[in-house]
Amino acid sequence: MKKLYKASLLLPLNAPAIKNGAMLVENNTILEVGEYHTFNKKNIRHIIEFPHSVITPSFINAHTHLELSWMKGKIPAGKSFAGWVEKMIQYQNKTPADNEVRQYAVEQMELMRSAGVILAADITNGQLIKKLEAKRGVKRIVQLEKLGFNSEKAESILEAAIQQKEKCNHEALVVPHAPYSTSPQLIQKIKNYNSKISIHIAESKDEKEFMSAGGGKFRDILESVGSWDEKWTVPRMGSIEYLHHLGVLDSDTILVHAVHINPTEIDFIKSANSSVCLCPLSNHYLNVGTAPAYELWKAGVLLCMGTDSLASNAKLDMNEEMKYLYLENEKRIPADEILKMATLNGAKALGCESSFGSLTAGKQASFNVFGGYGLTDDPAEFVVRKKWSKIDCY
């Protein structure tokens, strides 16, 4: 059955905004997008009108950990990053049983869907590797995260990960955690196994100290948990440059956080066509500093956006992330570019652009309708700043 959705403004995002726009949908697929008056309404029985509204593609959360949803509010904001990591290690023994972890995750997945998200790159350490059943949830791209600093164990860790995914979920990707927790050998082996990876990178000053001098709190943590590797060579460079030297920077690599990076490293990211996933509210929560979003955007780096987890964020709300990033950068990055980070760019970075990210014929009909639009507002800013009075998610 064909349905025509009509709104004051349609933001396809890969094409200019359409005033009095409409979108023809059949079997959950977009057939056509254009000005309302150009559609032949003869064979269309269902016309759904949204007055004073803006339609955008659904959001894409390019980095989250639904598995940690049970940790909401457990670690207070504003501590040091290494202090936060220590707390996370302490909480490992307190992880609830699988069914409880799943319940918390499903609840958050449903909340995320009702806040406009259709797709999420979701990190698991194993508990949530299988499908999550929800009444109305998001589509998950499952990323099975592995770490281990002892270089001699790299091969066996990857083999165990492959067995785990073959047993539980063939579609899961294996991804490395971070350079301070994962040996260079393991990072390279994972990248060689499946090219599409994401990695937590340059998130804190502690990481910077560890990479440049080999000491600091991360060294202490690795020693205290018995994971320090005497054979490890201090890179004496920034984390991005380090990944460049490991040969793992390319268009399939998503760099999550990228807070403590320098202009040369921005050049490395751009020349490799890697994407960066900004997590502004998680960075704020952990008090680690601010990613150079404006500089990355000016350099033409593909920027997407994620909430990270409820262990380092109060909510998994993409619209809050956009609003914060927009205001944090004092509106230097235009609102429509920020909206793209939460939609189209996420689809590009995750390799799902053929189905998601824009209102384009042939793509899945996943979209958000934002009500309460005054006709003089900039439509992207109206969405990004959460000026809307209601959201309907399709």
Ligand SMILES: [Zn+2]
């Ligand atoms: Zn994360």
